[in-house]
Amino acid sequence: MNESTLRRALLVIAILGLAIGVAVWRTGFGSLEAGTIWTAATLPVVVALAISILRDFWIGRFGVDAIALVSMSAALLLGQSLAAIVVAIMYAGGTVLEDFARGRAERSLKALTDRSPRVAHRKSTQGTETIPVEDVNVGDHLLVRAGELLPVDGILLDASASLDESAVTGEPLPERRSAGDLLRSGTVNAGEAFSMRASALSEQSTYAAIVRMVAAAQTAKAPFIRMADRFALFLLPVTLLVSGIAWYVSGDPIRALAVLVVATPCPLILAAPVAFIGGVSRAAHGGILMKGSAALEALAQARTAIFDKTGTLTIGGAELIEIDVAPGRDPDELLRLLASLEQASHHVLADSIARAARARHLLLSHPCDVREYRGAGLKGQVENVSIAAGSRHLVLAHKPLPAWARSGEDRYRDEPVLRVFVALGKRLAGVFTFGDALQADARDTLDELRQAGIQRVVMLTGDDSVAAKRISRLLDLDVIVANATPAEKVAAVEAEKAQAPTMMVGDGINDAPALAAATVGVAMGARGATASSEAADVIILADRLQPVADAVRIAQRTRAIALQSIIAGLALSALAMVAAAMGQITPVAGALLQEGIDVAVILNALRALGDGRVGRA
Structure with a gap:
């Protein structure tokens, strides 16, 4: 039986024990006593909690769960079994909710190894x-x-x-x-x-090295520590001190028990997981998959954003950037003829040309007599017009460029683009320039991230510096790192992470090690389940950048709600502790009051579900 199943079983046992005990108490059925049933239902939770605390203590962790253990144990020793079972239900319910919040998303290497040669x-x-x-x-x-x-x-x-x-x-x-x-x-x-x-050899080749780096970077990540644990060292001694003073002053151990019961930190145990569940669910409605509450918390604290270029800040394919046409020629008509011819080709540009024509609602014709020159272009007939499209050498041979085409040739001379020359008959009619275009929402997304508190934006790419600078001129970036290998990307991410919590956004397999090494990795996963999706903490399903900004905003809002719930819950518990120490609250009443506090903080935590800004068209 795994831990998640065990926790659910403990919750079921506690709830059934409470219900059966209440039924026996109300009906006086047989010789059974309600207290015995409540005690029997509480003991499994006590034993499981004690083992969990010892195990955590062994690895150097210590959480507020210890207060729940002390209160349940003290209640059983003092014969307050009803209070004990109520606390047991509160604790067991909190652990089950926490299981859901984490999501137990494992960062396996399945996508990488599936693609391995x-x-x-x-x-x-x-x-x-x-x-x-x-x-x-x-x-x-x-x-x-x-x-x-x-x-290899x-x-x-x-x-x-x-x-x-x-x-x-x-x-x-x-x-x-x-x-x-x-x-x-x-x-x-x-x-x-x-x-x-x-x-x-295969194990020494580039792809195997990428797989190893992802595995190493994932292993190096620290495990998620619950928000509640951060208050543990303060809460436990304070609670024991207040209960001890109440016992010493009043001489009544039941008063000390009441303090322990109302101090049981279920707002800490429950508030953060419930808010995180709400945040993760809200994000999922907007096409943002977060791998548990740890990813959400890390995203909320990010102050540096690192973006890959290709497929992230840019579209990641050969898109039509510009059309230069001869005087008197119509660009749309020339694009229609070119797209008609390219229907006969399997070249990587054929789909891009067809998409550009469809975007302009152009009606294509059927080409005929098409001859393809591999790696150079096509020649054929479209509507009885002889058309040639491809490299400058194929279309013009050794003829000089006409004057109207020279400015474009100079403009793109050192740029990482593809130039498709198109001739109708024997005269050059136009030149189509294809390259990696900027995402339509890239500027707005970066602006929103800065408004959300991202203080530093870095572009990290394996492309050459010329391509990187062409994109950087269009964006407000703080740093550009070009010509980066996967290993150099990891090193750059580690350097940024040493200065501030860092978010890495990428989409390619080459980005996977960097995504895993960052404080939080965000994968652009719209094109399928890739290694980057497996290595990342957050996956964007839409083929847009806007959800990255939405994810940060949701994470920040969710974390704020969780903190509000914790602070409010602790404040109410502190007031209840004072009342219990003064003898105003009995252990059972304290347990019920604590349940009321739990309901209040859960209702507040559920506000994380209510953000309706995500899901833009």
Whole structure:
């Protein structure tokens, strides 16, 4: 039986014990005594609590649960079994609520390991054999087929290859590699099959290193300590002192018991978990998944925000940035013809071009006589118009650029963009520029985060400094870190975390170690369950940045409500302790009064469910 099941069982036993005892007391059934039933139902809670306190004490933790143990034990010793069972219900109910609040979200490495390369195709004199990736040796010649993961790090043997490196570097566009270039495991063959020579064993390759870093960063995280425990060292001695004084002055041990009962810190045990449950539920309605109350609390205290660039601050794909057209040409008409032609292509840009045309509600035609020049572009017919689209060399050969197109060529000369040249007939009609565009809500999100108390905003990316600076010019950033490997990202996050509680926001597998290393990791998980989602504490399901600001606001509001409930509950308990010490409250009345205080703080904590700002279109 696991701990969660045990806690629920203890709560059920306590509630049934109270109900059966009340029934026996009211009816006088048989020879049973209500007190005996209440005592029997309280003892399992006492024993379980004692074991839990000893275990926590052994690992260096000490919480306010000790007051509940003292009050229940004292009540049983003094024959106040009804008070004991009421306290037992309060305590057991608090632990069950806490289980729900935490969510027991485990940060497993399942997504990472599921994506890890499993097999390799090794060449030999007898042909090609498929072997487990663990059997690959340095120097083996491997065949990587179209769409496959590279099994290990290696050297490209063929003249060229097209690789999707977004999972490792964050770079959104496929990269062209030439013979002799270093290739990294975990990247995807985005072109035709090629040959490579293994330069590292599987456990020493790039992707395996990312998996290890995620595991190490997660293990290094400190466990969540309940908010109630922070008050433990103060509350327990004060409670024992007040009860001891009440006993000494009055000479009545029952008065001391009444003090212990009303001091049972159920507002501490219950208020924070209930508020956290409300906050987590409220966030879920807005497409924000928080892995338990620890994630929410950490997010509320973040003062530095670190953002990955590709797929986080930017869209993470090749989006249409600008259209340059020849004099007299209509940009929409040219886009319609280009999108019509690209319907026949499987190139990475084809979908982006089609999306741009759909966004402008353009009606596409069927292309014919299409010929694709791999890696260069297309030529074909659309509505009896001869059209060529692709690289400058394919479309213009050695012809010079017309004057109208030169400014665009100069403007994007050193930028990380793709330029698609489009000719109608034999004349250049336009140039389409594609790149990684800024998220539409990026500026507003960063503004809201600063208003929420985020004091420092950092962009951390594996892209080169040119690409990073192009995006940074559009945003209010404090620091830019470019050309960062996964290991360097972790180091940068650790450095920021040493200065202030840090939130890391990212979406790629290359971000997973940094997400796990941050005080709180936020994964942009709209594109599927990735390793970053597993490593993160918070997952944003919407393909927008706005929910990041919503998540911070919800977390801050929830934590504030939890603190309000705790302070109010403690203040009311303190007043009740004074009344009990003066003999104005009996143990049973004190237990019932404490239940009333619990209801009050729970109702206040439930306000965390009432924030209706999340869920924007």
